[in-house]
Amino acid sequence: MISVAEALEAVLALGAPLDIEEVDLAEADGRILAQDVQANRDQPPFAASAMDGYAVPSTDIKPGDTFKVIGEAAAGHRFDRSVSAGEAVRIFTGAPLPDGAHRVVIQEDTTREGDVITLTDPLDSGHHIRPAGGDFKRGDKMESPRLLSPADIALLASMNIARVPVRRRPVVAIIATGDELVSVGETPRDDQIIASNSLGLAAMFRRAGAETRVLPIAKDTVSSLEMALTLSEGADLLVTIGGASVGDYDIVAEVASGVGLEREFYKVAMRPGKPLMAGRIGDRAMVGLPGNPVSSMVCGEIFILPLLSKFLGMPSGPRARIEMPLQGALSKNGPREHYMRGVITNGAVSVARRQDSSLLTVLAQANALVVRPPHAPACDSGDVVEVIPL
Amino acid sequence: MISVAEALEAVLALGAPLDIEEVDLAEADGRILAQDVQANRDQPPFAASAMDGYAVPSTDIKPGDTFKVIGEAAAGHRFDRSVSAGEAVRIFTGAPLPDGAHRVVIQEDTTREGDVITLTDPLDSGHHIRPAGGDFKRGDKMESPRLLSPADIALLASMNIARVPVRRRPVVAIIATGDELVSVGETPRDDQIIASNSLGLAAMFRRAGAETRVLPIAKDTVSSLEMALTLSEGADLLVTIGGASVGDYDIVAEVASGVGLEREFYKVAMRPGKPLMAGRIGDRAMVGLPGNPVSSMVCGEIFILPLLSKFLGMPSGPRARIEMPLQGALSKNGPREHYMRGVITNGAVSVARRQDSSLLTVLAQANALVVRPPHAPACDSGDVVEVIPL
Numbered sequence: 001m002i003s004v005a006e007a008l009e010a011v012l013a014l015g016a017p018l019d020i021e022e023v024d025l026a027e028a029d030g031r032i033l034a035q036d037v038q039a040n041r042d043q044p045p046f047a048a049s050a051m052d053g054y055a056v057p058s059t060d061i062k063p064g065d066t067f068k069v070i071g072e073a074a075a076g077h078r079f080d081r082s083v084s085a086g087e088a089v090r091i092f093t094g095a096p097l098p099d100g101a102h103r104v105v106i107q108e109d110t111t112r113e114g115d116v117i118t119l120t121d122p123l124d125s126g127h128h129i130r131p132a133g134g135d136f137k138r139g140d141k142m143e144s145p146r147l148l149s150p151a152d153i154a155l156l157a158s159m160n161i162a163r164v165p166v167r168r169r170p171v172v173a174i175i176a177t178g179d180e181l182v183s184v185g186e187t188p189r190d191d192q193i194i195a196s197n198s199l200g201l202a203a204m205f206r207r208a209g210a211e212t213r214v215l216p217i218a219k220d221t222v223s224s225l226e227m228a229l230t231l232s233e234g235a236d237l238l239v240t241i242g243g244a245s246v247g248d249y250d251i252v253a254e255v256a257s258g259v260g261l262e263r264e265f266y267k268v269a270m271r272p273g274k275p276l277m278a279g280r281i282g283d284r285a286m287v288g289l290p291g292n293p294v295s296s297m298v299c300g301e302i303f304i305l306p307l308l309s310k311f312l313g314m315p316s317g318p319r320a321r322i323e324m325p326l327q328g329a330l331s332k333n334g335p336r337e338h339y340m341r342g343v344i345t346n347g348a349v350s351v352a353r354r355q356d357s358s359l360l361t362v363l364a365q366a367n368a369l370v371v372r373p374p375h376a377p378a379c380d381s382g383d384v385v386e387v388i389p390l
Numbered sequence: 391m392i393s394v395a396e397a398l399e400a401v402l403a404l405g406a407p408l409d410i411e412e413v414d415l416a417e418a419d420g421r422i423l424a425q426d427v428q429a430n431r432d433q434p435p436f437a438a439s440a441m442d443g444y445a446v447p448s449t450d451i452k453p454g455d456t457f458k459v460i461g462e463a464a465a466g467h468r469f470d471r472s473v474s475a476g477e478a479v480r481i482f483t484g485a486p487l488p489d490g491a492h493r494v495v496i497q498e499d500t501t502r503e504g505d506v507i508t509l510t511d512p513l514d515s516g517h518h519i520r521p522a523g524g525d526f527k528r529g530d531k532m533e534s535p536r537l538l539s540p541a542d543i544a545l546l547a548s549m550n551i552a553r554v555p556v557r558r559r560p561v562v563a564i565i566a567t568g569d570e571l572v573s574v575g576e577t578p579r580d581d582q583i584i585a586s587n588s589l590g591l592a593a594m595f596r597r598a599g600a601e602t603r604v605l606p607i608a609k610d611t612v613s614s615l616e617m618a619l620t621l622s623e624g625a626d627l628l629v630t631i632g633g634a635s636v637g638d639y640d641i642v643a644e645v646a647s648g649v650g651l652e653r654e655f656y657k658v659a660m661r662p663g664k665p666l667m668a669g670r671i672g673d674r675a676m677v678g679l680p681g682n683p684v685s686s687m688v689c690g691e692i693f694i695l696p697l698l699s700k701f702l703g704m705p706s707g708p709r710a711r712i713e714m715p716l717q718g719a720l721s722k723n724g725p726r727e728h729y730m731r732g733v734i735t736n737g738a739v740s741v742a743r744r745q746d747s748s749l750l751t752v753l754a755q756a757n758a759l760v761v762r763p764p765h766a767p768a769c770d771s772g773d774v775v776e777v778i779p780l
Contacts, residue, residue: 025574026604029593043750045583050746075632075681076570076610078581094570094681094748096581135749142754150597151780154590154683155750158583162575180466180484184415185552191468191486193435193548200544203419207540214416220466242465291465291484293544356440359525360433360545364532390541 003374004302004337007268008318011278011303014264014285017313018170018236022163029153031166032209032312033146039159042133046096049073051128054088054110054117055101063121069112073098088117097129104128145313169211170311172304173232174198177218177225177243177252178291196360197241197289197296204300208308210237218243225255229281236311238284239304242291252288256281269374271338272357273299292357298339298369301390321371321386324349326379333376341366342387349387366390393764394692394727397658398708401668401693404654404675407703408560408626412553419543421556422599422702423536429549432523436486439463441518444478444500444507445491453511459502463488478507487519494518535703559601560701562694563622564588567608567615567633567642568681586750587631587679587686594690598698600627608633615645619671626701628674629694632681642678646671659764661728662747663689682747688729688759691780711761711776714739716769723766731756732777739777756780 002010020034049055056067067088073079075094082100083089089098097104109124110117135158142156148164156164181195182188195217202212213235218228220243232238243252253263256279263279270276272295277288287304289296302319310316327350330340341362342351351370352362369388379385392400410424439445446457457478463469465484472490473479479488487494499514500507525548532546538554546554571585572578585607592602603625608618610633622628633642643653646669653669656678660666662685667678677694679686692709700706717740720730731752732741741760742752759778769775 026589026592029596041578043583044748045578045580048748050748074570074610075568076582094568094583130746130748134746136751140751149754150590150593151687151750151754151756153593154586154687155754157574157586157589158683158750160574160578160584178465178484184547184550188431188435188550190435192466193433193484194550196544196547199416199547200540202416203540203543206419293548297541297544356520356524358434358438358440358520360541360548361526361530364539364541364545366541 001267001269001274002265004268004270005318007265007270007276007278008303008306010264011287011307012310012316014278014280015237015307015310018168018311020165021168022165025153025156025162025164028148028156028164028166029150030209031148031164032314033142033144033148033164034167034313035165036141036143037156037159037161037164039136039138039140041160042137043135043158044130044132047132048130049091049093049095049097049104049128050130051104051106052092053104053106053128055083055091055098055104056088057083057085057100057102059103059127061103061105061119061123063119063123065119067117069115069117102127147314167312169209170236170308171213171234172205172210172237172239172308173213173215173235174202174239174241175215175218175228175232176241177220177228179220181217183217197293200293200297201239201241201289201300201304204297205304205308208305209312210308220251222251222255225251226259229256229259232284235284237304237307238281238286240286240288241296243288253277256286261286269336271334271336273302273339274336276303278303290357293360294341294357294363297363301369301388302339319388321388323384324387326351326370326381326383326385328381330372330379332378333372333374335374337374338372339388340370340372342368342370344368344387344389349385391657391659391664392655394658394660395708397655397660397666397668398693398696400654401677401697402700402706404668404670405627405697405700408558408701410555411558412555415543415546415552415554418538418546418554418556419540420599421538421554422704423532423534423538423554424557424703425555426531426533427546427549427551427554429526429528429530431550432527433525433548434520434522437522438520439481439483439485439487439494439518440520441494441496442482443494443496443518445473445481445488445494446478447473447475447490447492449493449517451493451495451509451513453509453513455509457507459505459507492517537704557702559599560626560698561603561624562595562600562627562629563603563605563625564592564629564631565605565608565618565622566631567610567618569610571607573607587681587683590683590687591629591631591679591690591694594687595694595698598695599702600698610641612641612645615641616649619646619649622674625674627694627697628671628676630676630678631686633678643667646676651676659726661724661726663692663729664726666693668693680747683750684731684747684753687753691759691778692729709778711778713774714777716740716760716771716773716775718771720762720769722768723762723764725764727764728762729778730760730762732758732760734758734777734779739775
């Protein structure tokens with residue numbers, strides 16, 4: 001058995017950043033920017049008014065000063081002459097500042113009679129001008145790699161980037177294996193259960209930016225597994241669930257070896273998740289997850305999400321951990337690194353009483369994994385532990 | 391001007407939980423469970439082995455005891471006779487426990503010769519049996535409303551819920567208005583800019599569970615706005631951007647009134663975001679956002695996301711705030727509640743130096759809004775402030 005850190009390193013070595021594709025900006029939210037992009041323009045492209053008011057030619061003004069209003073500038077409608085001494089232009093937020101204007105007086109600081117305005121007392125001291133290029137300048141970059149947010153989409157739009165270079169989504173084929181499994185909606189025999197992990201993992205991987213293909217359940221037979229492996233061709237990553245200990249042998253490894261699996265490791269010093277396997281079949285990375293529902297979901301979080309980050313060209317390494325006080329005590333840990341299901345509330349984490357790897361109800365209520373190193377001593381309430389928020 | 395709290399209350403009053411629809415479980419991740427669902431079965435449906443080993447009829451065993459192996463039970467393959475005194479059944483993880491068996495001895499604690507096993511010393515004390523219904527029992531509920539997670543999807547699968555009752559996604563029509571705007575990818579005149587908020591807001595609303603329709607940009611003319619309003623028919627929510635102060639009048643309000651707008655309020659004591667408007671046109675809720683890019687995105691976070699929660703039948707109220715020490719000082723606040731763009735690092739929040747509502751570069755780097763109440767006094771570094779994480 002290897003350590004979790006060694007296993008993660010081996011899993012990450014199976015992936016490399018995928019190709020770059022271009023998508024419409026409207027489809028780019030949540031994608032990974034794969035190349036730096038440069039603004040095609042200054043923003044604002046012109047000095048603009050930040051308020052509704054009057055653009056005047058001098059910055060040296062005082063209450064009582066009067067100006068003759070010679071025109072109007074609105075957003076999208078430039079006033080195309082100059083403003084000279086004693087003149088003002090009615091101006092609205094976002095409008096280009098007319099030539100010759102150096103300050104905007106907000107409308108609340110003026111009185112107007114006909115086409116003459118008089119400045120009132122007190123006078124706001126701001127100039128209320130947004131300089132050209134004040135947000136960004138032509139050539140300014142958004143740097144890659146970057147997970148694009150809604151605010152990034154707005155910024156890219158204002159940079160006039162209509163097509164965005166992003167990483168292709170990794171395609172993940174998922175195969176649940178086992179004679180005990182039927183698909184949701186079917187009627188199981190009394191010694192069967194519903195395949196649950198494949199749909200849960202598919203949702204987890206899609207949230208991380210993958211495209212998923214949930215393949216039909218494979219029975220514990222060579223022909224059924226061979227068929228499933230064939231269906232996974234073209235995927236970047238094949239994830240199998242279960243099948244590592246069927247009766248006395250590992251049928252997934254046997255069949256996968258027959259189609260060229262080069263196995264990197266089998267078994268990790270981890271709870272839950274000991275029977276984890278990873279390797280490569282031709283161009284595909286392959287990770288064999290344990291069949292216990294919670295084990296497979298936890299291994300998905302710990303190993304597959306970092307691998308998907310690698311495919312997407314993002315920094316990839318162990319899941320970020322935070323330190324947090326423990327609520328309740330914990331007994332000492334055994335030789336395997338333990339990822340305990342827990343709940344964070346009010347800045348402290350409590351560990352679920354029942355940690356059996358079959359309990360999906362416990363996982364669904366959890367929002368954190370408490371990481372216990374191999375042979376960690378017992379902990380008291382209030383001790384600081386390492387936590388991976390889910 | 392009304393307060394932010396009053397404005398939010400008025401905005402929330404515009405929405406009500408939408409209809410319930412059923413979707414396939416494979417499509418349910420991220421949707422809102424709209425009715426309690428009940429497990430159709432026990433999980434596990436039978437007492438099952440938690441380990442690979444041997445099922446024996448007695449719990450009172452000791453090193454040196456021997457048993458005759460009379461058969462095998464694997465996942466999906468029940469051993470369909472009983473185990474009697476002196477007998478054992480080879481059993482694998484997840485397999486139904488045979489009748490008469492009361493304990494599983496892990497295989498590492500046995501030696502086997504032919505069909506006889508002998509228990510070794512020391513003997514693990516666990517029984518390694520998962521009781522029937524240990525995860526959940528038939529009739530156990532997942533309670534609504536609930537934002538479904540990948541772990542929930544796995545749990546619903548194991549409950550054999552193939553079709554899931556969820557709230558219909560709210561349909562949000564988005565109209566950017568203004569003669570100064572062109573769509574991304576077009577070439578603006580020198581007094582024009584790119585419409586950025588519509589795409590940014592659409593992404594924000596989709597992440598919150600909405601379906602979005604970004605309508606063509608409306609010019610500041612009655613006919614163009616009327617056309618846009620017509621295109622928004624059938625949406626649950628119409629969001630307009632800008633147009634509340636075009637020249638000296640509010641063209642959006644004027645045109646919307648012509649098609650039946652009942653306005654609830656106009657102007658909120660808020661920075662950024664003062665010219666916010668909300669009301670109802672027939673069946674549609676309508677929110678008029680300010681045209682400044684950052685104002686519209688911040689108002690989307692503060693007002694529209696809670697309204698979407700209401701449409702989705704989730705608890706809806708002000709965005710959750712956390713308390714956090716400030717890094718750097720802040721001057722006193724004016725009469726409007728200020729939502730300052732900031733960055734959380736290492737448990738403290740710093741406020742961006744430039745807070746002008748036109749700066750999308752600042753928003754894109756922010757991960758938090760620092761909320762400053764009206765007339766809040768100056769703050770020193772280390773003072774605790776209220777923060778909305780983005």
